[in-house]
Amino acid sequence: MALSQADVLAGLAEIVNDETGIATDAVQLDKHFTNDLDIDSISMMTIVVNCEDKFGVKIPDEEVKNLNTVADAVNFIVSAS
Template sequence: MRGNHVSQPATDAEIRQGLAEILEEIADVDPANATDDKSFTDDLEVDSLSMVEVVMAAQDRFGVEIPDEDVQQLKTVGDAVSYISKRQK
């Protein structure tokens, strides 16, 4: 886990790995399945309550704000990686 949020922005690979770890902890998703093309709801079976927890953990981990209206647009792991990558730079 990254120490502080003001150092270097996380790379896409680091974001992807971080999301995989968060998904494993919160929703019991195998990290190997958390690939860019996977839908949070359809493929990874993350329910709405777990998604709220995933978003909160991602905000803390990567130091970004993800407003509720934006969460609805994050359909896949790849969507979330791109969103976080753009917001932290």
């Protein structure tokens, strides 16, 4: 069953908060992981693996470089679920 965008956004925000301490309400669809949220590549890999566990999806390494914004990640997870 496909997940809703709102559910994925809420779940992703929790994962980002857990890894980086960034407030969950700061994780919004238009935010850029690097430029806006200051998330480095090491944190990003941990966030990706935790998303895989939480949402039961596979996010290939070659796809991660395309996930620039929160919306990119949420849309990928929704479509893969």
